[in-house]
Every structure is written in C-alpha cells, then in structure tokens.
Amino acid sequence: MFAQYDDYDALGLAELVKKGDVKSSELVEECIARIERVNPRLNCVVHPMYEQARAAQPSTGPFQGVPFLLKDLLQTVRGVPTSSGSRFFAGMPADRDSELYVRYRKAGLVAVAKTATPELGLLPVTETDLHGPTRNPWKLERTPGGSSGGSGSAVGAGIVPMAHGGDGGGSIRIPASCCGIFGLKPTRARTPTGPTASEGWSGFAIEHVLSRSVRDSAAALDATIGAEPYAPYHAPTVTRPFLEETTREPGRLRIGFHWEAAMLGDVHPDCIAAVKDAAKLLEELGHDVEEVRPQHDREHLTRSFFTVVSANTAAEIDEGARRLGKKARPADFETATWRGAQMGRSFDGATTLL
Structure with missing residues (x-):
C-alpha cells in the first residue's frame, strides 16, 4: 500500500x-x-x-x-x-x-x-x-x-x-x-x-x-x-x-460568459451564481470579462440535438444486434432508450443531416 x-x-x-x-x-x-x-x-x-x-x-x-x-x-x-x-x-x-x-x-x-x-x-x-x-x-x-x-x-x-x-x-x-x-x-x-x-x-x-x-x-x-x-x-x-x-502566462484575455440555457429549460439559481462568481474571479485576475447573449433558436437547437442523438441510438442498437446475432426487443432496454431509438428510426437521412 x-x-x-x-x-x-x-x-x-x-x-x-x-x-x-x-x-x-x-x-x-x-x-x-x-x-x-x-x-x-x-x-x-x-x-x-x-x-x-x-x-x-x-x-x-x-x-x-x-x-x-x-x-x-x-x-x-x-x-x-x-x-x-x-x-x-x-x-x-x-x-x-x-x-x-x-x-x-x-x-x-x-x-x-x-x-x-x-x-x-x-x-x-x-x-x-x-x-x-x-x-x-x-x-x-x-x-x-x-x-x-x-x-x-x-x-x-x-x-x-x-x-x-x-x-x-x-x-x-x-x-x-x-x-x-x-x-x-x-x-x-x-x-x-x-x-x-x-x-x-x-x-x-x-x-x-x-x-x-x-x-x-x-x-x-x-x-x-x-x-x-x-x-x-x-x-x-x-x-x-x-x-x-498550462504554465504560460496568458496575458490579458477577452472573455465572454453566458448563463442562460442553450436549449429549452431553466438554469438553477445556484448554477447561475457559480457562473457569475467565476466571471468575477476572472475579472479580478485582470481579464476583460463581459456577458454575451448568442442569438440562436433554442427550440430548433433542442430539436436538432435530439434528432441526431436518437438517430445514432437507433443505429447503435441495430449494429449491436447485428454483431450479437440477436433481435433487439423493447424489454432488452430501458424505456427512454427504446423510445429514443424508435424516434430515431422515424427520421429520414436528410432530416438527420440537416
């Protein structure tokens, strides 16, 4: 020991x-x-x-x-x-x-x-x-x-x-x-x-x-x-x-911070406070720090992310079933996983890519 x-x-x-x-x-x-x-x-x-x-x-x-x-x-x-x-x-x-x-x-x-x-x-x-x-x-x-x-x-x-x-x-x-x-x-x-x-x-x-x-x-x-x-x-x-x-002096950096959720949903106040505390610390270290608000469609981003993930989940299950030589059944997976895969199978290739 x-x-x-x-x-x-x-x-x-x-x-x-x-x-x-x-x-x-x-x-x-x-x-x-x-x-x-x-x-x-x-x-x-x-x-x-x-x-x-x-x-x-x-x-x-x-x-x-x-x-x-x-x-x-x-x-x-x-x-x-x-x-x-x-x-x-x-x-x-x-x-x-x-x-x-x-x-x-x-x-x-x-x-x-x-x-x-x-x-x-x-x-x-x-x-x-x-x-x-x-x-x-x-x-x-x-x-x-x-x-x-x-x-x-x-x-x-x-x-x-x-x-x-x-x-x-x-x-x-x-x-x-x-x-x-x-x-x-x-x-x-x-x-x-x-x-x-x-x-x-x-x-x-x-x-x-x-x-x-x-x-x-x-x-x-x-x-x-x-x-x-x-x-x-x-x-x-x-x-x-x-x-x-990790050992180089970075100089004075221009840093942006953003505390709102990128996708749909709310951010817990404790998380917001942690981000703002980190921003304050960086400012005290001599960096230029400012709040930024990226312009994007949160609903579209959320939908696109889950489209890609669910399509990949379906592909992973299908490929695994092929390698194992057995059929994938709903009872073999957790409910959320199987439902996600089923959603992924509903998309065509163009939808997944775009």
Missing part, C-alpha cells in the same frame, strides 16, 4: 515510479484496495480488471505505472466486456483494443477497472437497470452526473487521480462539476474514436479524461492527440504541447 497516494496527481505518481520511490504494483494494489473499500457505497466501478492490471508491464510514458479507469462505453479492451450500461450488450467481450486505449497504455497508464455509465451514455445521470445508481462521493444521496458519472465519482473519491470519459452533451463536464474535479471536452477529432466506431453522435461526442489536476488533463491530451489514420476528418494541429500551455 502507498499511504501518500492522495498527495499526488497522476503525473506526480508517475514521477515517483520513475525515480524508484514507489512501484507501479504498489499503486495498483492501493487503487484496488480503494475500489473494494468505497465501491459498495458509490457503485462507480462495474467491471474489475484486477488480474490484467497486476500482470501489466507499464510503458515508460508520462504516466508510467499510474492506475487508471476506463468508462464502460466506446473504448474497448480485447477480451473484456463492454456493456455500455445496457442489459442488451452486457457480457459481450471486445475482439480488439480501441486506438485510444492503446495510446493510454503507451502513455504508461494501467487500466484497473471499467466505470459506470447510463445506458448508451444517453443521460446526464448515471443510473441503470443493469447496475443500479452510481452515487456522488461528496454526498451519497446526490448524483455524480453523467454520462461519465462512474469515472467522476471514482476520481472525486480518490480511487484514481484520473479516469477516462466521453462528452457529447456535457458527459465529461457535468460529472466534473458534480464531483468537484476537472473536466475538459476537447475539439472534435482531437482524440481517436476507432476502430470500433467512426464518430460518436455524428461528431458531437469526443473522448478524454476527468482528473484532479489541470496539468494531468493537458498531459493526457498530449499523449493521445490525433485522430487515427482512417478517421473521416482531423482536428487542426497545435503549435505547442498542451502541458506547456
């Missing part, structure tokens, strides 16, 4: 491993012990990978020997099931490693387990018929958010300093906010999605990490940056490493 585990972020732990102050195996055992201790209350880990983690020979990358958790959605590990939070997909082992997981391994990370997600990553909370509710580490009766709620809960609880997540409509940022950690949704195609998928939600969804520190997030992006060669498009190149950006 390693008593100082909480004192370091992922880069800090990796530095200790490189200097020989601690072994990767000790960090892995500390992570496993923490899962076993807190997961009965949090329900954030849904598939242990303990034997693979104990047998791992970590690469000498920036995160050498650091324990890591994978969200149980999209990213695949050969021989390990990916349930996507769904009874329909439960127990289906992957036949290959995803490209992003390969890059995590090359960066030195050691995958110890997979974390909870709502069914097919569709909701901003993490509660499924398959696994039950995942809980917030700060207040057990609260949600950790979603869809990367299992990862957010695990990082917030100190199981790992950093965990994988994905974000199509807030699924990294919402759990980060709920669990008091850091979460960034990168630019589309900044990280790879293949080879088992081309793009998530027609490009809305992009994968990255939730972390205790900003620099871990930056270093993880440096380690995984770039779409795979067969990707349909690539993100613009960057001029310097993201980790370097």
Whole structure:
C-alpha cells in the first residue's frame, strides 16, 4: 500500500515510479484496495480488471505505472466486456483494443477497472437497470452526473487521480462539476474514436479524461492527440504541447460568459451564481470579462440535438444486434432508450443531416 497516494496527481505518481520511490504494483494494489473499500457505497466501478492490471508491464510514458479507469462505453479492451450500461450488450467481450486505449497504455497508464455509465451514455445521470445508481462521493444521496458519472465519482473519491470519459452533451463536464474535479471536452477529432466506431453522435461526442489536476488533463491530451489514420476528418494541429500551455502566462484575455440555457429549460439559481462568481474571479485576475447573449433558436437547437442523438441510438442498437446475432426487443432496454431509438428510426437521412 502507498499511504501518500492522495498527495499526488497522476503525473506526480508517475514521477515517483520513475525515480524508484514507489512501484507501479504498489499503486495498483492501493487503487484496488480503494475500489473494494468505497465501491459498495458509490457503485462507480462495474467491471474489475484486477488480474490484467497486476500482470501489466507499464510503458515508460508520462504516466508510467499510474492506475487508471476506463468508462464502460466506446473504448474497448480485447477480451473484456463492454456493456455500455445496457442489459442488451452486457457480457459481450471486445475482439480488439480501441486506438485510444492503446495510446493510454503507451502513455504508461494501467487500466484497473471499467466505470459506470447510463445506458448508451444517453443521460446526464448515471443510473441503470443493469447496475443500479452510481452515487456522488461528496454526498451519497446526490448524483455524480453523467454520462461519465462512474469515472467522476471514482476520481472525486480518490480511487484514481484520473479516469477516462466521453462528452457529447456535457458527459465529461457535468460529472466534473458534480464531483468537484476537472473536466475538459476537447475539439472534435482531437482524440481517436476507432476502430470500433467512426464518430460518436455524428461528431458531437469526443473522448478524454476527468482528473484532479489541470496539468494531468493537458498531459493526457498530449499523449493521445490525433485522430487515427482512417478517421473521416482531423482536428487542426497545435503549435505547442498542451502541458506547456498550462504554465504560460496568458496575458490579458477577452472573455465572454453566458448563463442562460442553450436549449429549452431553466438554469438553477445556484448554477447561475457559480457562473457569475467565476466571471468575477476572472475579472479580478485582470481579464476583460463581459456577458454575451448568442442569438440562436433554442427550440430548433433542442430539436436538432435530439434528432441526431436518437438517430445514432437507433443505429447503435441495430449494429449491436447485428454483431450479437440477436433481435433487439423493447424489454432488452430501458424505456427512454427504446423510445429514443424508435424516434430515431422515424427520421429520414436528410432530416438527420440537416
């Protein structure tokens, strides 16, 4: 065991491993012990990978020997099931490693387990018929958010300093906010999605990490940056490493803030207050801060978003049924998931694209 585990972020732990102050195996055992201790209350880990983690020979990358958790959605590990939070997909082992997981391994990370997600990553909370509710580490009766709620809960609880997540409509940022950690949704195609998928939600969804520190997030992006060669498009190149950006003086920035909902619905007063507090802090730091009001049709944006998501849900279920060789039935899915897929099947291609 390693008593100082909480004192370091992922880069800090990796530095200790490189200097020989601690072994990767000790960090892995500390992570496993923490899962076993807190997961009965949090329900954030849904598939242990303990034997693979104990047998791992970590690469000498920036995160050498650091324990890591994978969200149980999209990213695949050969021989390990990916349930996507769904009874329909439960127990289906992957036949290959995803490209992003390969890059995590090359960066030195050691995958110890997979974390909870709502069914097919569709909701901003993490509660499924398959696994039950995942809980917030700060207040057990609260949600950790979603869809990367299992990862957010695990990082917030100190199981790992950093965990994988994905974000199509807030699924990294919402759990980060709920669990008091850091979460960034990168630019589309900044990280790879293949080879088992081309793009998530027609490009809305992009994968990255939730972390205790900003620099871990930056270093993880440096380690995984770039779409795979067969990707349909690539993100613009960057001029310097993201980790370097975290230590550069930004100068006086012009910052706009907006506190109204982008889509239909109201914003809770506590959330509005948090945005305004952040704006005030930025102003006190010397930046030019002003409220902005983007002009857009909220109803049209809401309708368009759910058109794309529901059409992709239908396609994901149909493709999964084809791979599994079985028929998808309403009883195999949660009601909201099945209804969303049915709505998606009602659209033609032009409606989905436009």
